[in-house]
Amino acid sequence: MKDLVETISIDPDFVERCVLELASFGAVEETGVSRTVYSPEWIGATRCFGQWCADAGLAVRHDAVGNVWGRLEGSQGGKAIVSGSHIDSQTPGGRYDGALGAISAFIAIKALKEQFGTPLRTLEAVAFCEEESSRFPNANFWGSRAISGRIRDEDLTEVRAFSGESIEEAMREAGLDPLRFREARRDDIAAFIELHIEQGPILEQAGLPVAIVDAITGIRHYHASVRGAANHAGAFPMEIRRDPMAGFAEIASGVIDTAHRLGRPAVTTVGRVLVSPNFPGIIPGQVDFTVDARHPDPVARRRLYAMHEGLMLEVAARRGLDIDWNVMIDHEPTLSDPQLLGHLAKAAASQKVPVMTMASGAAHDAQQMAAITKVAMIFVRSRDGRSHTPEEFSSVEDMVSGIKVLAAALHGLAYR
Ligand code: HGY
Ligand code: MN
Ligand code: MN
Numbered sequence: 153m154k155d156l157v158e159t160i161s162i163d164p165d166f167v168e169r170c171v172l173e174l175a176s177f178g179a180v181e182e183t184g185v186s187r188t189v190y191s192p193e194w195i196g197a198t199r200c201f202g203q204w205c206a207d208a209g210l211a212v213r214h215d216a217v218g219n220v221w222g223r224l225e226g227s228q229g230g231k232a233i234v235s236g237s238h239i240d241s242q243t244p245g246g247r248y249d250g251a252l253g254a255i256s257a258f259i260a261i262k263a264l265k266e267q268f269g270t271p272l273r274t275l276e277a278v279a280f281c282e283e284e285s286s287r288f289p290n291a292n293f294w295g296s297r298a299i300s301g302r303i304r305d306e307d308l309t310e311v312r313a314f315s316g317e318s319i320e321e322a323m324r325e326a327g328l329d330p331l332r333f334r335e336a337r338r339d340d341i342a343a344f345i346e347l348h349i350e351q352g353p354i355l356e357q358a359g360l361p362v363a364i365v366d367a368i369t370g371i372r373h374y375h376a377s378v379r380g381a382a383n384h385a386g387a388f389p390m391e392i393r394r395d396p397m398a399g400f401a402e403i404a405s406g407v408i409d410t411a412h413r414l415g416r417p418a419v420t421t422v423g424r425v426l427v428s429p430n431f432p433g434i435i436p437g438q439v440d441f442t443v444d445a446r447h448p449d450p451v452a453r454r455r456l457y458a459m460h461e462g463l464m465l466e467v468a469a470r471r472g473l474d475i476d477w478n479v480m481i482d483h484e485p486t487l488s489d490p491q492l493l494g495h496l497a498k499a500a501a502s503q504k505v506p507v508m509t510m511a512s513g514a515a516h517d518a519q520q521m522a523a524i525t526k527v528a529m530i531f532v533r534s535r536d537g538r539s540h541t542p543e544e545f546s547s548v549e550d551m552v553s554g555i556k557v558l559a560a561a562l563h564g565l566a567y568r
Pocket of ligand 3: 249284
C-alpha cells in the first residue's frame with residue numbers, strides 16, 4: 153500500500169459548529185435530538201447538509217428517496233469513493249448517532265479539496281435519509297436500501313409508521329415522488345467508508361479514541377402479540393386466568409436471560425411494550441412487544457433466534473395464550489473488506505491515531521452498502537458508552553482523530 157499523506161488539518165471548531173448546527177434540527181431537552189425521516193426537522197437537516205456541501209463547492213444532489221449527496225468530481229472519472237451515514241435519529245436520540253458520520257464525510261472531503269485540490273477519482277459525502285426505523289418500524293435502512301436497489305414496490309404501502317401512515321404518504325408530504333424510488337439506485341461506487349460513534353463502552357475501556365470495525369452484527373426485530381382474556385382484576389381467580397401479561401413477563405425475562413447465558417457478543421433487548429386495554433383494574437387482553445436480538449456470527453445468530461422463538465411458543469402454550477409475531481428487521485452480519493481494513497489501519501498510522509479493531513454491536517448502513525460495494529467502518533469513542541439517548545457525547549478531540557483517519561483513507565483511495 154503506497155505511503156499515505158501525513159498532515160491533513162481538520163479544524164476542531166468547525167467540527168463542533170457542524171455538530172451543533174445539525175443538532176438544532178429536532179433539538180429536544182438539553183442535548184437530545186428527535187428527527188425522524190420526512191419530518192419537518194428532517195427536511196431542515198437535509199437542506200442544511202446540502203447547503204454545507206454547496207458552500208464547499210461540491211455538486212449537491214437530493215436523490216429520489218431523500219438521500220443528500222455532495223460530490224467532488226475526480227479528474228479521471230470512474231466509480232466514486234463514498235463516505236457518510238444517516239441523518240435521521242431515534243426519538244429521542246443524541247447529537248452524534250449517524251449525524252457525525254455524515255458530517256465527517258463532508259468535512260473530510262472539504263478538507264481534501266482545500267488542501268489537495270481535485271482528486272483523480274470522485275469523492276462523495278452522503279447523508280442517508282433513514283436508518284433508525286424510529287418512525288417506520290420496518291423502514292429498514294430506507295436510504296441505503298434504495299441505493300443498493302433493495303426496495304420493493306410493495307414497500308411503499310407496506311412500510312407503515314407507528315402512527316399508521318405509509319412511507320409513500322410521508323414521502324409525498326415531504327415533496328418527493330415515491331414512485332421514483334428506483335432512481336436512487338447506484339452501481340458506480342468503488343468503496344464505502346462509514347464513520348460512526350461506537351455507541352458502547354469498549355473504546356473508553358481501552359482508553360482509545362478510534363476503532364476500525366471488522367464486522368457488523370446480525371440483527372432481528374420481532375414485533376410480537378400475546379393474547380388472553382381480559383377480565384376483572386379482583387373477581388377472577390388466578391388459577392383460571394389467561395393473562396397475557398404473565399406470559400409477556402416470563403417471555404421478556406426469558407429472552408433476556410438467554411442472551412445473558414450465551415454471553416458476549418449475543419444481546420437481546422425488549423424495548424417496547426403496549427398493553428391493552430392498559431388499566432389497573434383489568435387483566436390485560438393483549439400485550440404487544442418487541443424483541444431486538446443480535447449476534448455477529450451467522451450460525452450463533454440463528455441459534456439465538458431459535459431459542460427465543462421456542463421460548464415464546466412454549467410459554468404461550470403452557471399458559472393457554474395465543475401468540476404470533478412479525479419479523480420487521482432481519483439482516484445478516486457483515487464483514488468489512490479486508491483490503492479496506494488494511495488501508496484504514498495505514499491511514500490511522502499516518503495520522504498517528506492509536507486504534508483498535510472491533511466488531512460493531514449496532515447495525516449500520518454499511519451493511520446495506522455491502523450489497524453493492526466493499527465497505528469498512530471507523531468508530532469514534534462514546535463517553536460512558538452512551539447512545540440512543542440525549543446523553544450521547546463524543547469529544548471534539550476524538551471526532552477530529554476519527555475524521556483525520558477518514559480523510560487520510562479517502563486521500564489514499566482518491567488522490568493516489
Ligand atoms: O439499532 C441499531 O443498531 C441502529 O443504531 N439503528
Ligand atoms: Mn446509527
Ligand atoms: Mn442508532
